[in-house]
């Protein structure tokens with residue numbers, strides 16, 4: 345089965361609105377066709393409404409970097425998935441290791457977010473990945489499998505077949521240490537096998553799995569050639585328009 349690649353930037357807490365708008369202006373007419381690849385930028389919630397307006401008519405898709413799991417209520421400072429969906433954007437990233445580590449998000453929170461995002465008609469990009477300690481102890485497969493099982497709890501087969509999962513070894517994020525293509529593919533394969541165990545072959549063949557962690561324009565082609573890798577979630581190399589476009593060059 346051929347899965348459409350999805351290359352997603354994750355800006356994290358970077359840029360001002362004027363910088364974000366300059367980025368959209370620079371990339372919006374230079375992206376490959378969405379028939380070949382989904383080209384996505386994950387931006388701070390503050391910028392999503394103006395970016396959704398200025399990307400109109402282009403191939404640029406947008407992601408929020410997080411949301412809450414309730415649609416409304418007394419949750420000061422949180423962003424509603426319903427309000428994000430109303431902006432007309434496509435994805436919400438959930439369970440990034442920075443959210444898990446610095447904001448103490450649990451697998452249970454992340455699972456509730458996945459359900460809320462699907463209920464609002466958007467697609468979650470569900471992140472998983474192990475620490476250096478877990479990697480060095482040879483426990484990556486069991487750790488990542490457990491994160492996936494907990495994250496998918498109660499989702500339907502139809503939902504999971506539309507899901508995007510990002511495997512990001514924490515030791516490779518922002519460190520310049522990309523996992524080798526083989527390690528990245530092997531663990532993306534573990535993710536796919538976990539989905540197969542839970543939902544069967546058809547769903548596991550449909551789910552798209554990204555690798556993330558120090559992906560650069562020079563390294564993306566080798567990663568994308570691997571069987572189990574369907575895309576990339578990219579931090580640093582997505583911040584400049586030129587570099588983001590270079591990540592997509594192989595799809596032009």
Ligand SMILES: O=C[C@H](O)COP(=O)(O)O
Nearest residue numbers: 354517518557558579580
């Ligand atoms: O979400 C993106 C990842 O955390 C990777 O960031 P990085 O490409 O700067 O290593």
